[in-house]
Amino acid sequence: MTRSPIYPMELFDETLDINATENYDLTLEISEDGVSLAVLDLLRGKYVMLRHYPLLDPDENIIRSVEGIIEGDDFLQKHYRKVIALTPSPECTLVPSPLYDPALKDEYYRFNIPAPDGVNVFSNPLPFPGAVVLFAPAQGVAEVLAARWPGLTPWHHTRPLLHHSFTSCRSSEERYLHLHIEKSFITIIIIEKRNLIFCNNFRCTTPGDAAYYLFNVFDKTGVRNNETLHVSGIVEPYSETHISILNFTENVRFSAPSVRHSYSYVMNEIPMHRWLNLFTAASCE
Numbered sequence: 001m002t003r004s005p006i007y008p009m010e011l012f013d014e015t016l017d018i019n020a021t022e023n024y025d026l027t028l029e030i031s032e033d034g035v036s037l038a039v040l041d042l043l044r045g046k047y048v049m050l051r052h053y054p055l056l057d058p059d060e061n062i063i064r065s066v067e068g069i070i071e072g073d074d075f076l077q078k079h080y081r082k083v084i085a086l087t088p089s090p091e092c093t094l095v096p097s098p099l100y101d102p103a104l105k106d107e108y109y110r111f112n113i114p115a116p117d118g119v120n121v122f123s124n125p126l127p128f129p130g131a132v133v134l135f136a137p138a139q140g141v142a143e144v145l146a147a148r149w150p151g152l153t154p155w156h157h158t159r160p161l162l163h164h165s166f167t168s169c170r171s172s173e174e175r176y177l178h179l180h181i182e183k184s185f186i187t188i189i190i191i192e193k194r195n196l197i198f199c200n201n202f203r204c205t206t207p208g209d210a211a212y213y214l215f216n217v218f219d220k221t222g223v224r225n226n227e228t229l230h231v232s233g234i235v236e237p238y239s240e241t242h243i244s245i246l247n248f249t250e251n252v253r254f255s256a257p258s259v260r261h262s263y264s265y266v267m268n269e270i271p272m273h274r275w276l277n278l279f280t281a282a283s284c285e
Contacts, residue, residue, distance in 0.1 A: 013048035013264035015041065021078040024048075027281045028076070029086040030141050032062075032183040033234055035069045038278050042081065046262040047279065049075070050270070063140035070148050084281045085145050087137035088157035090185035090201040091115075094131045109134045124159045128166040129196035133158050158187065158199065160280035161232075165189050167258050168230070177223060178255070179214055180276075181233035181241065186210050188217050197221065207240040215248050230255045232276040259283045 016039065025040040032055070039049035053069050055062055070076050093112040100108075102123070109121045119136045126133055135156040145152055161180055169176035169191050178189040184205070190198035198221060202213040218225075228251045235241050237254065245252055254273040257280045272279070 008054055009050075009052040011050045011264070011266045011270065013041075013046075013266055015044065015264075016048045018074060018078065021075070021080050024080050025082045025084070025282055026075070026080040027084045027086070027278055029088070029278050030066055030137075030145075031086075031088045032138070035066055036275065036278055037073075037076065038275070039075065040261060040282050046264060047267065048264050050267060050275065050278075051075070062138075063144060066141065066144050070144065076148070083149050083152060085149070085152055085154050086157055086160070086277055086281060087135075087141055087145075087154040088182050088277075089135050089137055090182075090203055092133050092135035092156055092158065092201065094126070094129075094133050094158075094199065097125070097130045097132060100132045105134060109136070122154055122156070124153075124156050126159060126162055128162055155281065157182070157277050160277040160284055161187060162189065162196070162199070163284045164232075164255070164258060164276060164280045165191055165230075166194070168255070170194055175223070175227060176230070177218075177227060178230045178232070179210070179245070181210060181231070181235045183234055186213060186233075188214060190217075190221060190223070208244045210241055211244040211248060214245065225249045226251060228253055232273045234274065236271070 023041065023043050025042060027038045027040070029036040034052055034054040036052045038047055041048045055065055091113050093109060095108050105123055106121050109115060115136060120142050121134055121136050124133050133156045137154050142154055145154060165176060165178050173193055176191040180187040185201050185203045187201050188198060198217060204210050204213070225248055229245070229249055230253050232255045242252070254271070255276055256272040257276050259279055260283055
């Protein structure tokens with residue numbers, strides 16, 4: 001791992017070749033926490049690079065920072081076989097696929113979420129649970145992505161998150177519980193007998209908010225406090241957020257991505273739950 005003003009966090013395999021990106025897939029995630037990218041070597045079938053740029057100053061111009069990162073990163077200026085861009089956002093709504101009409105995309109979104117005129121609403125198909133997620137990335141993010149990769153459709157974070165959740169429980173009849181934590185919001189998922197029972201986002205301003213919303217949902221849905229809770233995202237073991245959750249249940253399991261690819265040995269020591277969506281995205285197609 002190397003740290004510098006240019007590359008604050010970087011892990012890379014010795015086989016990584018900046019001149020061979022035609023044989024690579026790139027997954028990019030732009031969130032309030034920063035810009036992360038993972039490079040998948042298709043010939044070797046393994047992830048060979050993880051790079052993360054944290055956005056540390058809450059008062060800085062985030063869009064200008066993201067633009068600068070994309071323009072200044074050597075790998076982000078290369079051409080890839082495929083590029084996936086994840087844009088986590090708490091504002092989203094799910095529409096069952098049989099009821100979805102693409103011409104009514106904006107109306108579906110505004111029916112559930114107040115949005116100003118001109119907001120750019122995107123859609124992603126969700127094979128599980130057979131729905132379409134409608135969402136709007138943070139202001140300016142879609143424009144930055146379109147400037148670098150014209151025609152690229154951003155992905156909502158629930159696309160890889162629901163894919164992971166379903167993959168993790170499809171061979172079991174047990175109820176599956178998942179908590180995903182972003183910098184200012186959480187996503188709670190409940191799957192029972194391979195059916196999606198609950199999926200929603202909640203904004204959080206303090207570490208205790210996650211536990212409050214989580215166990216309020218569990219109380220209303222009849223979840224017992226001895227059931228296993230799977231956790232991913234921006235949370236460290238025995239952090240304030242983790243401890244607040246442990247006050248309600250001791251069965252907390254940090255989730256690792258269940259993907260069909262391998263990882264370079266240089267990633268053996270990183271907390272894989274932190275990058276669950278980033279590494280899962282390429283397995284969604």
